[in-house]
Amino acid sequence: MARHLRFIARTVMVQDGDVDTAYKTLNRILTQDGIIDAVKRKRYFEKPCRERQRKNFENCRRIYHTEMARKIAFVSRTNRDDPWLGC
Amino acid sequence: MFNFRCVFNSASALCRQLLTPLNVNGTISQCGSRRLPQQRPLFLSSVRHQEAEASTGKDFSYFPPMPGEDSPLRWAGKKFEELPIIHIKATYNNTHIQLTDSSGQSLVRTSCGTEGFKNSKKSTPIAAQTAGISAAAKATVKGVTFVRVVVKGLGPGRLSAIKGLTMGGLQVVSITDDTPVPHNGCRPRKARRI
Numbered sequence: 001m002a003r004h005l006r007f008i009a010r011t012v013m014v015q016d017g018d019v020d021t022a023y024k025t026l027n028r029i030l031t032q033d034g035i036i037d038a039v040k041r042k043r044y045f046e047k048p049c050r051e052r053q054r055k056n057f058e059n060c061r062r063i064y065h066t067e068m069a070r071k072i073a074f075v076s077r078t079n080r081d082d083p084w085l086g087c
Numbered sequence: 088m089f090n091f092r093c094v095f096n097s098a099s100a101l102c103r104q105l106l107t108p109l110n111v112n113g114t115i116s117q118c119g120s121r122r123l124p125q126q127r128p129l130f131l132s133s134v135r136h137q138e139a140e141a142s143t144g145k146d147f148s149y150f151p152p153m154p155g156e157d158s159p160l161r162w163a164g165k166k167f168e169e170l171p172i173i174h175i176k177a178t179y180n181n182t183h184i185q186l187t188d189s190s191g192q193s194l195v196r197t198s199c200g201t202e203g204f205k206n207s208k209k210s211t212p213i214a215a216q217t218a219g220i221s222a223a224a225k226a227t228v229k230g231v232t233f234v235r236v237v238v239k240g241l242g243p244g245r246l247s248a249i250k251g252l253t254m255g256g257l258q259v260v261s262i263t264d265d266t267p268v269p270h271n272g273c274r275p276r277k278a279r280r281i
Contacts, residue, residue: 007167007235010264011151019249019259025149026262039241039266044278 010035151261162233162260170260171231173222175238175248182215182244184222184252186231194229197222199244215244219251227256237263 010030014022030036046054152158152167162170169189176183186195197218199209208214226234234257236249253259 005154006237006265007151007261007263008153011261012149012263013147013151013261014259015147017253017258019253019262022259022262023246023249026264030264035264035266035268036241038268042269042275045275046278 162258165233167235167260170233170235171226173226173234173236173252173257174265175236175245177215177238177240177242177245177248179210179240179242181209182218182242182248184218184248186222186226186234194231195222195225197225210243212243212247215248216251216254218244219248220255223252223255223257231257233258233260235259235261235263237265239265239267241266 010026012022012026012029027036152160154168158167160167171186171188171194174183174185174187176185181199183198184196185193187193199211199214199218202214202217202221204211204214204217234252236252236259238245238249249259249262
């Protein structure tokens, strides 16, 4: 980011000379913030029609995954109050 | 001075918090329990906060010392802003490594091509590693020990160049990512149909 202050954003300090962990941390932060994804996508031009299709697909995928994760979390609960208490 | 670090952290956390209500409104959720997706972004940012501030017994933080505040960290007697910088440009076909001092004056310049590799062999991690080792050797001749690394681009030599630097004897203090992300500026080339 040439127009911004340098060495503030997207910077990771290396602890005890452990460059691998620092690089992995940096990579994780970048993927979570969607930067690696954006860079890979912008390598070639994406036509607006393809971009709309992809956004729609990612939306549906996100909805599906959150709902599925919710269901799985619900089904895999073990310690809970007795639902049939009193019967 | 406005704290950019907090802004950056809260901005990324905010973006995630803004995204989740949009998804929740789009779901056909019958249960109506919307707490789980909203809790997750807070958990992510708080985990990173804990990671950054959790002292492993040594008050180490993943964030670099800001130019305004005075931190006690010194490397070979130099502050963080005065350390020399190694720029690594990792393109898909080649990897360039350039060592500059803190003001930007170039000291050492190596690339996979200057190491004797040609054509497709330049776009390999091994070539980047050799370039890193030779750059570190030239740097130690000039009397450089501690160095900050700035990586640009997503190429094959991205990690192995840093590895080569450490193998050549330089001490890496921090890693910055400077990959240019256009906010929809120039139109890139057309998509390949292989």
